[in-house]
Amino acid sequence: MRLTKSEAVIALAGLLIWPFLILLNVTLPDAANRPNQPKEVFNSIIMIFTLILLSYLVFGILLKKQPKARVITVMNAALVFGVFFFLWLVVVGKIGKLNTHSFPSPNTVFDVFYSDFYFLTYKSSRDSIFRAFAGYFLALITGIPGGIWFGRTMRRFEVAYPLAKVTAHVPPVVYLPYAIAVFPSISHAIIFMVYIGAFWPIFINTLFGVYNVDRRYIEFAKILGASEKRILRRIIIPSAMPTILAGCLIGLVLAFVLLTAGEMVGAHTGLGFYLMYHTDIGYFDKVVAAILLISFWVFFWITFGFDMVQARLLRWMRRI
Amino acid sequence: MKAIEVKGLGKKTVNGEYILKNVNLEVNSGEFISIVGPQANGKSTLLRLIAGLETPSEGSIKVLEKEVRGTSPEIGMVFQETVLFPWMKIIDNVTFGPISKGVDKKKAREDALQWLSTLGIDKFAEKWPYELSGGMQRRATIAMIMVNNPSILLCDELLGGLDLVTRSNIADDFLKLMHEKGCTVVYVTHLLEEAVYLSQKVYVMSSLPGTIYDKIDINLPEKRWEVPNLRFSKECAHYVETVRSKFEEAFTKSPHEVEA
Amino acid sequence: MSRGLKYTAITSIFLLIIILNYLIPDAANRPNQPKLVFNGMMFTFFLFALFFLVYGHFMKRQSPTRVRTIMDISLIFGSIFFLWLVTIGKLGFLDPLRWPSPNQVFYYYLADFDLLVVKSTLATVKRLAIGYFVAIIFAIPLGLIVGRYPNLHDRLYYPVAKVVAPIPPIILVPYAIELFPKIDQAVLFIIFIGAFWPIIVNTIYGVRTLDVKYIEAARTLGVSEKRLYTKVLFPGALPSIYAGLFIGLVLAFIVLAVAEGIGGSHSEPGLGWYVLYYADLFEYDKIVAAIFLIAFVVVVWTGISDRIQSRLLKWQRRVE
Numbered sequence: 029m030r031l032t033k034s035e036a037v038i039a040l041a042g043l044l045i046w047p048f049l050i051l052l053n054v055t056l057p058d059a060a061n062r063p064n065q066p067k068e069v070f071n072s073i074i075m076i077f078t079l080i081l082l083s084y085l086v087f088g089i090l091l092k093k094q095p096k097a098r099v100i101t102v103m104n105a106a107l108v109f110g111v112f113f114f115l116w117l118v119v120v121g122k123i124g125k126l127n128t129h130s131f132p133s134p135n136t137v138f139d140v141f142y143s144d145f146y147f148l149t150y151k152s153s154r155d156s157i158f159r160a161f162a163g164y165f166l167a168l169i170t171g172i173p174g175g176i177w178f179g180r181t182m183r184r185f186e187v188a189y190p191l192a193k194v195t196a197h198v199p200p201v202v203y204l205p206y207a208i209a210v211f212p213s214i215s216h217a218i219i220f221m222v223y224i225g226a227f228w229p230i231f232i233n234t235l236f237g238v239y240n241v242d243r244r245y246i247e248f249a250k251i252l253g254a255s256e257k258r259i260l261r262r263i264i265i266p267s268a269m270p271t272i273l274a275g276c277l278i279g280l281v282l283a284f285v286l287l288t289a290g291e292m293v294g295a296h297t298g299l300g301f302y303l304m305y306h307t308d309i310g311y312f313d314k315v316v317a318a319i320l321l322i323s324f325w326v327f328f329w330i331t332f333g334f335d336m337v338q339a340r341l342l343r344w345m346r347r348i
Numbered sequence: 349m350k351a352i353e354v355k356g357l358g359k360k361t362v363n364g365e366y367i368l369k370n371v372n373l374e375v376n377s378g379e380f381i382s383i384v385g386p387q388a389n390g391k392s393t394l395l396r397l398i399a400g401l402e403t404p405s406e407g408s409i410k411v412l413e414k415e416v417r418g419t420s421p422e423i424g425m426v427f428q429e430t431v432l433f434p435w436m437k438i439i440d441n442v443t444f445g446p447i448s449k450g451v452d453k454k455k456a457r458e459d460a461l462q463w464l465s466t467l468g469i470d471k472f473a474e475k476w477p478y479e480l481s482g483g484m485q486r487r488a489t490i491a492m493i494m495v496n497n498p499s500i501l502l503c504d505e506l507l508g509g510l511d512l513v514t515r516s517n518i519a520d521d522f523l524k525l526m527h528e529k530g531c532t533v534v535y536v537t538h539l540l541e542e543a544v545y546l547s548q549k550v551y552v553m554s555s556l557p558g559t560i561y562d563k564i565d566i567n568l569p570e571k572r573w574e575v576p577n578l579r580f581s582k583e584c585a586h587y588v589e590t591v592r593s594k595f596e597e598a599f600t601k602s603p604h605e606v607e608a
Numbered sequence: 609m610s611r612g613l614k615y616t617a618i619t620s621i622f623l624l625i626i627i628l629n630y631l632i633p634d635a636a637n638r639p640n641q642p643k644l645v646f647n648g649m650m651f652t653f654f655l656f657a658l659f660f661l662v663y664g665h666f667m668k669r670q671s672p673t674r675v676r677t678i679m680d681i682s683l684i685f686g687s688i689f690f691l692w693l694v695t696i697g698k699l700g701f702l703d704p705l706r707w708p709s710p711n712q713v714f715y716y717y718l719a720d721f722d723l724l725v726v727k728s729t730l731a732t733v734k735r736l737a738i739g740y741f742v743a744i745i746f747a748i749p750l751g752l753i754v755g756r757y758p759n760l761h762d763r764l765y766y767p768v769a770k771v772v773a774p775i776p777p778i779i780l781v782p783y784a785i786e787l788f789p790k791i792d793q794a795v796l797f798i799i800f801i802g803a804f805w806p807i808i809v810n811t812i813y814g815v816r817t818l819d820v821k822y823i824e825a826a827r828t829l830g831v832s833e834k835r836l837y838t839k840v841l842f843p844g845a846l847p848s849i850y851a852g853l854f855i856g857l858v859l860a861f862i863v864l865a866v867a868e869g870i871g872g873s874h875s876e877p878g879l880g881w882y883v884l885y886y887a888d889l890f891e892y893d894k895i896v897a898a899i900f901l902i903a904f905v906v907v908v909w910t911g912i913s914d915r916i917q918s919r920l921l922k923w924q925r926r927v928e
Contacts, residue, residue: 038763105767130786186677187684197858197906199865201880202899205887209706225862229855247401248431250419252445252496262444266435278806278855285776285859289866292778293884300779304870307782315782323775330774344435346478 031089035100042103043085045110046078049117053135059124065135069142074113081106132313140317148302148317156287156298157325159215163222164283171227171279172272175234176265185239192235196228201289208294218290218298225286226279233275237268270345273338280334284326299325351377351412351500351532352398358406358557359393366557367393371407373551373560377499380526380533382543383551384591386599390558391536392428395502398534399425411500421449424498426489428505432477438464438488439473445496456495463491467521483514490522500532507542519546520573527571540595544587545572545579552591554598561598564591612665618679619661621686622654625693629711635700641711645718650689657682708893716897724882724894729901732864732879733909735792739799740860747804747856748849751811752841761812773809777802777863781870791871795864802863803856810852814845847924850917857909879905 031039050071058065084102088094113134120126121133141149178188200221207217241264249263265272291300299322306314354373360366367390375381385391396402398409400419409416411423432441442460447453464470467487472480480488486507493501506522507515523546526533537543543550544566554561566587572578626647634641660678664670689710695701697709717725754765777798784794818841826840865880872881879902886894 101762101766104763105770108764108767109771130783182673183676183680186673187680190677191681191684193910194903194906197861197910198899198902199858199862199880201862201865201869202883202895202902205883205892205895206706208887209892228858244427244429244431245433247396248425248427249433249444249448250401251399251423251425252448252492253419253421254444254448258448262436263433266433269435281774281776282859282862284774285778285862288776289778289862292781293866293869303779303782307786312783312786319775319779319783322779323771326774326776327771331770344437344476344478 031096031100035096038100038107039085039089039103042105042107042110043078043081045107045114046074046081049110049113050074050078052114052122053117056118056122059120059122059133061124062121062128062133062136065121065133066139067135068139070135070138073138073141129310130312132316136313137316137320140314141321144314144317148299148314148321152297152299152302152318153321153325155215156291156300156322159219159291159298160222160283160287160329163219163287164226164280166219166223167226167230167279167283168276171230171275172234175231175272176238176260178231179235179238179268182239185235188235189232192228192232196232200224200286201293204290204294214295215297218287218295221286221290222283226283229275229278229282230272231275233278234268234272237271237275238264240271241267266344269341273341277330277334277338280330281326284322288322349377349413350410351375351379352534353410353413354394354398354407355409356407357394357397357404357409359390359397359402360405368397368559369557370559375532375534377532378530379549380523380535380547381549381551382535382537382547383553384537384540384543384595385553385558386555387538389553389555391553392504394553394558395425395504395534395536399423399502401425421496422498423500423502424493424496425502426493426504426506428508432485432488432492434477436477437473438469438475438477438480441477441488442473442491442495445492449496459495460491463495464488466525467491483510483518486510486518487521490518490525494525494529497529498531501526501534503533503535505537506535508537515542516579522546524571524573540588540591541579541584544568544584544591550587550591552594552598562594564594615661615665615675615679618683618686619654619657621683621690622650622657625650625686625690626654628690628698629693632694632698635696635698635709637700637704638697638709638712641697641709642715642718643711644715646693646711646714649714653682653685705890706892708896712893713896713900716894717901720894720897723877724898724901728877728879728882728898729905731877732868733905735795735799735868735878736860736864739796739864740803740857742796743800743803743807743856743860744853746800747807747852748811748842749837751808751849752815752837752845754808755812755815755845756837756841761816765812769805769809773805777805777859778866781863781867784867785871791867791876794871795867798863798867799860803860806855806859807849807852810848810855811845814848815841817848818844843920843923846921850921853913857913861906 053067053071081103084094085099088099088102089096116134120131121135124133178184203224204217204221207220208214211217211220245263245267246259249259254262287298288300288303291298292304295301299318303315303318303322306312306318352373352375354371357368357371357373358366359368371394383391383394393402397404398411398416400416400423411420432438433444436444439457439460442463443453443456446456446459451459461470461473464473467490469480469484469487469491472484472488477485477488490506507518510518519542533547535543535546540550545568548566550564550566552561552564553559564587568578568583568587569575575581578584629643629647629650657678660670660675660682664675664678665672692710696707697711701707754761780801781794781798784797785791788794788797822840822844823836826836831839864878865883868878868880869884872878872885879898883895883898886892886898
C-alpha cells in the first residue's frame with residue numbers, strides 16, 4: 029500500500045505526538061501554582077494508547093489488513109486529539125495561568141481514574157452501562173416492531189406520526205419524578221427514562237422507513253409469489269434498514285443523554301451521579317475525569333458496537 | 349388456447365378520469381406480442397392489471413381462461429426499471445421466487461445457477477447488485493423471473509436505458525429463450541424497431557384514455573436470431589414504417605374518434 | 609355504521625365527558641374537585657372535533673383522509689380523558705397523591721397561572737428559542753462550508769465530530785454553571801451545544817450527498833460562490849437539515865429541562881425547574897399539569913415549524 033507524502037506525514041505525526049506528550053510531561057517543570065503533579069497515570073495511559081496506535085498502524089499499513097482511507101482517518105483523529113491534549117498539558121499543567129479550582133491539569137485528572145478506580149472507573153461505569161443498555165435494548169425490541177406495525181398501512185401511519193412527533197419532543201426528564209414514584213428503585217426509573225429517550229427516534233425512523241418502502245419492491249416480490257410474511261421479513265425490513273439504523277444511532281446517543289441526565293438529577297450511583305456529586309462539593313478534577321470517562325464510553329460503544337453492526341447490516345450499500 | 353383475454357377493460361383514476369377505456373386484447377398461448385404507444389398512455393397500467401397488481405374498474409381480464417384475482421404464479425412480470433433487491437446477493441435474488449413458492453433451498457440454488465449461466469452471468473452469483481452493470485442487472489432480472497417458470501411473461505420496457513449493443517445482445521438471447529420455453533410474452537415498449545424485431549404481432553395503443561387502436565401482424569422468420577442482420581433488413585424496415593404510420597394516426601386522432 | 613354517524617359519535621365523546629363530570633359524584637378520596645378548567649378544555653376539544661365533523665366531513669371542505677386522521681386522534685384522546693376521569697376522578701382508583709384526577713391537574717392552569725403558565729413557560733420558550741436559533745445560525749453556514757471542502761471535512765471536522773458530537777451535552781452542565789456567571793447564560797450555552805451537533809452533522813450530510821450534477825451545472829452557468837451557497841447548496845441540503853433540526857430540538861429541550869432542574873429557582877423559573885422542584889415536594893398534580901403544558905408548547909412549536917418547512921420545501925414532491 030502506497031501512501032502519498034501528506035498521508036505519511038499525518039500518519040507519523042498522529043503516532044509520534046503521543047510519545048512526545050510523555051516526553052514533555054517528564055522534562056518540562058510543573059507550573060508554579062500546581063507543583064508535583066502525579067504524572068504516572070497520565071503517562072501510562074498515553075503510553076498504552078501509543079502502543080495501540082502503533083500496532084494498528086503496523087496491522088493496517090504494513091500487513092494491509094485495513095483500507096488505507098480508514099487508517100489515515102484514524103491517524104488523523106489521533107493527531108487532532110493529540111494536539112488537544114498537548115494544549116491542555118502545556119497551557120494548564122505547565123504554564124498554569126488558569127485557576128486550579130475549575131481547570132485541573134491532565135495529570136491530576138487522569139490520576140483520578142487510578143486513585144478512585146473502584147468508585148469511578150469500575151463501579152460507576154458498570155452501573156451506568158448496565159442502565160444504558162437495559163433501556164436501549166427495551167427500546168429496540170419495542171420501537172422496531174411498533175414502528176413496523178404502525179408503518180404498514182397509511183391509516184395507522186397518519187395517526188401514529190403526529191402523535192409520535194409531539195410526544196418525542198417532550199423531554200423524558202420530566203417523567204423522572206413519576207418514574208421514581210412508580211418503579212421500585214431509582215435504577216429502574218432511570219432505565220425507564222433511557223427507554224423513553226431511545227424509543228422515539230427508533231420508533232419514528234422505523235415508522236418512516238417502513239411506510240416509505242418503494243412499492244415496486246413489494247409488487248415485484250408479490251409477482252415472484254412471496255407471502256405477506258416473507259415480504260415483511262425479506263423486503264420491507266431490509267429496505268427500511270438504513271432508516272431504522274439511523275434512528276437506532278440517534279436513539280443510542282439519546283440513551284446516553286437521558287442516562288446521564290437521570291443520574292445527575294436522581295440517582296445515587298453511576299457516572300452521572302458521580303459527576304453531579306463532585307460538582308456540588310467542588311472537586312473539578314473528578315468532574316472532568318467523569319466527563320472524559322462518559323465521553324470515552326459513548327465513543328467506544330458507538331464505534332465498536334454500533335458502527336460494526338451497521339457496517340455488517342448495510343454491506344449491500346455502496347459506500348459514499 | 350387463449351393465454352390472455354381482455355374484454356371491454358376500463359380503468360379510472362381516483363378522480364374518476366379514464367386511463368384505459370374499452371381495451372380488447374387476445375393473446376394466444378406461446379405468442380410474442382408487443383404493445384407500442386406514446387408515453388404515459390396507460391400501457392404500464394394495462395400490464396399491471398393483467399398481472400393482478402391492480403383491479404379493473406370495468407370489463408374483465410382472463411388469464412389461461414380464469415378471471416384474474418391478485419397475482420398468480422403463472423405470470424411473471426419485469427418492471428420498467430430494473431428491480432433487483434439491492435440487499436440480497438445476485439444468487440439470493442434469483443432464488444427468492446422459488447423459495448417463496450416452497451422449493452427447497454438446495455434445489456432452488458441449483459436452478460438459479462443454471463439460469464445465471466444460461467444468461468451468462470453465473471460468475472456474478474455472489475456479488476451485490478450495485479457491483480453489476482446495467483445490462484448484467486437486466487439479465488439477472490430475467491433470471492429472477494424465468495427461474496419461476498412462468499407460462500406468461502409481461503415486460504415493461506425490458507431493455508430501456510441500455511446502450512444499443514447490450515440491447516440487441518440481450519434481445520437475441522431473450523428471444524431465443526422465450527422460443528425454447530414456449531412462453532407467452534406481452535412486451536411493452538415505445539421503441540418501434542424493437543417491437544417489430546421481437547414480436548409476432550404489434551398492437552398500437554392510442555393516447556389517454558388508452559385503448560387498442562390497431563394490430564399489425566409481423567411475418568418475419570421465427571428464429572430471428574439466426575438470420576444475420578435481420579434487424580437492418582428491408583422487410584423489417586417496412587414493418588417499422590407501417591407501425592410508425594399507425595402510431596402517428598393514433599397519436600393525432602382524438603380519443604373520441606377512436607372510440608367511434 | 610356510516611362514516612358520518614361514527615364521526616358524530618367520536619365528536620360527542622367530549623360532551624359526554626363534560627356531562628359525566630357533572631352528573632357522577634366525585635370519589636370519596638377526592639371530594640369537591642374544581643371542574644371548570646378541565647371542562648373548558650374538553651369543550652375546546654369538542655369545538656375542534658366539531659369543526660372537522662361539520663366543515664370537513666359534512667361540507668366536504670377537508671380531504672377525507674385528513675378528517676379520518678383527526679377523528680382517529682380525537683378518539684384516542686377522548687378515550688384517554690374519559691378513562692382517566694372515570695377511574696381516577698370518579699371511582700377513586702389509585703392513591704390521590706401520585707395519581708391526581710384530570711380536574712385537579714387542569715385546575716392548576718388557573719390556580720398557578722402566574723408561575724406555571726406565564727413565567728415558567730415564557731422563560732423556557734425564550735431560552736429554547738434563543739439557544740436553538742443561535743445554534744442554527746452557527747451550524748448551518750458552518751455545515752455548508754465544511755461540506756463543500758472535502759479536506760476540511762476529512763482532516764479536521766470528521767475526527768472531532770466523530771468523538772465529540774455524541775457526548776451527552778448534559779455532562780457539561782456543571783461546568784457551564786461554574787464558568788458562566790448567570791444561569792441563563794449557562795443554559796443558553798448548553799442548549800447551543802445540544803442543538804449544534806445534530807444540525808451541523810445533518811447539514812454536512814445533506815451537502816455531501818447532494819448530487820454533484822447540481823453544483824457542476826451551477827458552475828457552468830457561472831454562478832458566483834455566494835449564490836452557490838444560497839441558491840444551490842442550502843436548498844439542496846434542506847431536507848436533510850430539517851432532519852437535523854428535529855433531533856436538535858429534541859436534544860435542546862432535554863438539555864434545557866435538566867439544566868433548569870439543576871440551576872433554576874423561584875426567581876429564575878422554567879418548566880423543567882417547575883417539574884423537578886415540585887417533585888421534591890411530592891405535588892404530582894402540578895407535575896402532570898406541567899407535562900401537559902410542555903406537550904402543548906411542543907404542539908404549537910412544531911406546528912409553526914411545519915408551516916415554515918412546507919413553505920421552504922415546496923419544490924419537493926410530497927410523499928403520499
